[in-house]
Amino acid sequence: MACAGLLKTTLIDYPGHVAAVVFIRGCPFRCPFCHNPELVDPARYADVIPTEDILSFLASRQGRLDGVCITGGEPTTWPGLFDFIAQVHALGFKIKLDSNGYYPDILNNILDSGLIDYVAMDIKGPLAKYSIMTGVQIDTARIVRSIDVIKQAYVTKKIADYEFRTTLVKPLLEVVDAHGIGELMHGTPHYYVQNFAQSKHVGNVENMTGFLDTEREAFAAIAQGYVKHVGIRS
Numbered sequence: 001m002a003c004a005g006l007l008k009t010t011l012i013d014y015p016g017h018v019a020a021v022v023f024i025r026g027c028p029f030r031c032p033f034c035h036n037p038e039l040v041d042p043a044r045y046a047d048v049i050p051t052e053d054i055l056s057f058l059a060s061r062q063g064r065l066d067g068v069c070i071t072g073g074e075p076t077t078w079p080g081l082f083d084f085i086a087q088v089h090a091l092g093f094k095i096k097l098d099s100n101g102y103y104p105d106i107l108n109n110i111l112d113s114g115l116i117d118y119v120a121m122d123i124k125g126p127l128a129k130y131s132i133m134t135g136v137q138i139d140t141a142r143i144v145r146s147i148d149v150i151k152q153a154y155v156t157k158k159i160a161d162y163e164f165r166t167t168l169v170k171p172l173l174e175v176v177d178a179h180g181i182g183e184l185m186h187g188t189p190h191y192y193v194q195n196f197a198q199s200k201h202v203g204n205v206e207n208m209t210g211f212l213d214t215e216r217e218a219f220a221a222i223a224q225g226y227v228k229h230v231g232i233r234s
Contacts, residue, residue: 125165
């Protein structure tokens with residue numbers, strides 16, 4: 001059992017859809033700027049919600065909601081994820097899956113099923129900074145593999161659309177890092193950046209800030225040279 005939160009309605013988490021959000025606890029990363037510590041740190045875990053309760057709620061919202069976002073934490077850490085996705089899909093909902101991309105084989109199996117409509121993957125930074133960004137030692141080949149898995153799923157029409165996204169946090173990231181990130185996701189249709197904001201976090205963020213408006217715009221301008229569309233989220 002890994003479902004640890006339910007947002008009953010959102011207009012912003014799944015582009016173009018009125019959706020619910022299901023939060024899955026558990027994550028291999030310890031990004032200090034993560035704003036969901038209750039889903040990441042076992043010492044701060046939120047209580048779980050029975051899967052059948054979530055499915056019952058979704059069944060009661062058929063015709064009023066048209067999408068379900070599955071996020072975390074990292075959803076692909078949950079052994080029951082595939083079965084849950086299949087049950088949500090059987091209720092007639094479109095499904096958006098959020099992932100950090102650290103389990104490419106699991107991600108590939110899920111996307112190959114054709115049950116996912118939209119994927120959003122976090123790209124924490126250029127590969128050289130991944131261990132710094134995530135707070136753990138990272139096998140960056142997994143990240144590259146997941147990017148390829150998502151792109152291939154889109155080309156083969158296993159998913160309808162996807163996006164990559166990055167949280168802009170100083171001093172971990174700099175404007176010039178947009179080049180390294182851009183090289184990873186070259187040609188992708190949608191890339192979004194969002195600024196770090198102070199709130200509850202996994203680690204010590206006392207000396208961390210978001211980018212200035214001018215820095216954020218400069219970062220986005222560099223990224224635009226690698227992708228089809230760059231959006232700035234608040």
